[in-house]
Amino acid sequence: MDEQLLRARRGEPAALETLVRAHQRTVYGLALRMLGTRDLAEDLTQEVFMEMNDHLTSIQSSGHLAFWLRRVTTNRAIDQLRRRARIDVTTLDEESPLFGAVDEADPLLQRRLSLLLAELAPAARAVMLLRYQEDLDPAEIARTLDMPANTVKSHLKRSLDYLRLRLEEGGDARRGDHST
Amino acid sequence: MSSSGVNPSDIDMDLEAQLRDALRPVAPSDAFTQALLAKLSARSARASSARESHRSQAAGRGLPPTRDGERVVRLARRVPGWWLTASLAASLLVAVGAVQHLRAEHERARGLEARREVIEALRVTNQKLDLAYRVVRSQSSAMAEGDSGV
Amino acid sequence: MFRLRVVVFLLVPVLAWAGPNPRLVLPEFAALAQKATESVVITLDPSLLAMAGRFLDGSDPKDAATQEIIKGLQGIYVRSYTFDQDSAYSQADLDAVRSQLSAPGWNRLVQTRSKKTHADVDIYIMVVDKAAIGLALIASEPREFTIVNIVGSIDLDKLHKLEGQFGVPKLDIEAPASAAGKSK
Numbered sequence: 001m002d003e004q005l006l007r008a009r010r011g012e013p014a015a016l017e018t019l020v021r022a023h024q025r026t027v028y029g030l031a032l033r034m035l036g037t038r039d040l041a042e043d044l045t046q047e048v049f050m051e052m053n054d055h056l057t058s059i060q061s062s063g064h065l066a067f068w069l070r071r072v073t074t075n076r077a078i079d080q081l082r083r084r085a086r087i088d089v090t091t092l093d094e095e096s097p098l099f100g101a102v103d104e105a106d107p108l109l110q111r112r113l114s115l116l117l118a119e120l121a122p123a124a125r126a127v128m129l130l131r132y133q134e135d136l137d138p139a140e141i142a143r144t145l146d147m148p149a150n151t152v153k154s155h156l157k158r159s160l161d162y163l164r165l166r167l168e169e170g171g172d173a174r175r176g177d178h179s180t
Numbered sequence: 181m182s183s184s185g186v187n188p189s190d191i192d193m194d195l196e197a198q199l200r201d202a203l204r205p206v207a208p209s210d211a212f213t214q215a216l217l218a219k220l221s222a223r224s225a226r227a228s229s230a231r232e233s234h235r236s237q238a239a240g241r242g243l244p245p246t247r248d249g250e251r252v253v254r255l256a257r258r259v260p261g262w263w264l265t266a267s268l269a270a271s272l273l274v275a276v277g278a279v280q281h282l283r284a285e286h287e288r289a290r291g292l293e294a295r296r297e298v299i300e301a302l303r304v305t306n307q308k309l310d311l312a313y314r315v316v317r318s319q320s321s322a323m324a325e326g327d328s329g330v
Numbered sequence: 331m332f333r334l335r336v337v338v339f340l341l342v343p344v345l346a347w348a349g350p351n352p353r354l355v356l357p358e359f360a361a362l363a364q365k366a367t368e369s370v371v372i373t374l375d376p377s378l379l380a381m382a383g384r385f386l387d388g389s390d391p392k393d394a395a396t397q398e399i400i401k402g403l404q405g406i407y408v409r410s411y412t413f414d415q416d417s418a419y420s421q422a423d424l425d426a427v428r429s430q431l432s433a434p435g436w437n438r439l440v441q442t443r444s445k446k447t448h449a450d451v452d453i454y455i456m457v458v459d460k461a462a463i464g465l466a467l468i469a470s471e472p473r474e475f476t477i478v479n480i481v482g483s484i485d486l487d488k489l490h491k492l493e494g495q496f497g498v499p500k501l502d503i504e505a506p507a508s509a510a511g512k513s514k
Contacts, residue, residue, distance in 0.1 A: 024216075025207045146296050147296055
């Protein structure tokens with residue numbers, strides 16, 4: 001049994017802090033990129049870690065914890081998105097781009113990718129984030145989202161096709177090999 | 181698609197690499213993290229004092245403490261030397277049972293996939309039933325408004 | 331005489347089998363699948379349903395409710411395709427399925443047509459000896475169509491109560507009495 005987990009179960013603040021700091025980029029990153037604004041992402045992040053604290057006794061290992069956090073975060077975010085209209089992409093916080101430190105080599109492309117990802121349906125967006133932010137393979141994504149593996153693969157393929165098409169429509173200057 | 185002879189799989193790899201770059205981890209603000217940790221600590225302290233109260237009541241009744249960590253530590257100190265022999269025997273059994281384990285894992289993966297498909301199928305069915313209910317309801321409302329307007 | 335009796339005996343199960351069959355023959359929709367942006371294709375026969383049942387966790391409320399629903403089922407079949415533009419499919423694509431629902435045994439439970447959203451939903455049940463043994467649902471929207479075929483006895487009330495658990499928000503709508511189905 002992971003030592004940090006054991007100590008966190010006993011309520012030791014230092015152990016809890018270690019767990020939070022180890023996983024907050026995952027939870028917050030998923031929340032922010034699913035929900036689109038910092039406020040909503042912070043609310044969801046807090047909710048998830050509070051629930052983690054309440055369920056520590058049922059979490060068996062650090063691997064299980066990572067799985068649990070991803071699952072709860074994405075499912076809660078999907079639930080929220082389904083309950084309200086599509087996020088208004090124009091209200092995204094420009095000071096905190098959805099996608100972390102912008103690559104100085106191509107800031108425009110990265111911003112464009114971030115806006116395009118926000119156009120995907122909640123389930124497809126969750127699949128893409130688990131794949132490209134969390135580097136999970138399709139089987140792991142299927143387990144995390146409780147989704148058939150074929151549906152995961154379908155989401156990945158269709159989302160990539162969609163992004164590619166939209167990038168081409170937008171006339172991405174970097175993709176000089178696509179002459180129109 | 182490109183007409184310059186670029187391999188589509190190269191384009192996909194480029195897009196996937198761009199996505200990974202764009203989706204690098206994002207941390208919340210330090211202020212948020214500090215506030216969250218403070219709330220978690222407060223919550224844990226409340227839970228801890230509740231456990232402490234339970235323990236002192238249990239001790240009063242002659243019962244052993246119930247902290248998971250303490251129980252694990254005491255168990256480790258009690259382990260005798262024969263454990264090594266037992267673990268060697270267990271390892272042999274594991275080796276012999278490897279094929280059965282793999283088969284069981286495969287079966288489990290199929291079963292879990294079937295479970296996910298059942299849940300997805302029922303979700304889709306529910307979604308479309310709701311669609312029908314919404315249409316019926318909106319038509320009923322429209323008819324009621326029409327009647328009242330006469 | 332004995333030979334005649336044997337022939338009749340053998341014919342009875344054949345004739346019984348030739349009675350109302352709640353299992354629809356669903357097309358592959360290969361061409362439409364290529365065009366779709368999202369697709370859900372699920373084929374759960376009795377053995378897969380039984381397997382799924384073993385992996386549903388009875389201590390989890392959602393799983394327990396799901397176990398309850400699939401108890402009387404022999405099959406669940408779903409074909410759902412979403413497109414990124416209107417009219418990517420035609421009603422003729424669905425006719426091969428609709429034509430099966432005019433076979434004896436199928437009764438249309440609900441037919442909804444929305445001029446506002448252009449969403450059409452048809453729900454059929456198959457009733458034999460006052461028991462529902464199958465359900466078919468065809469939902470046709472401008473950019474999506476869904477076909478669901480459930481073989482066996484399904485309780486629509488229990489299914490409706492699950493809606494909050496599947497990530498679909500609870501809607502403030504009571505199922506109309508006619509659509510609740512007398513599935514037991």
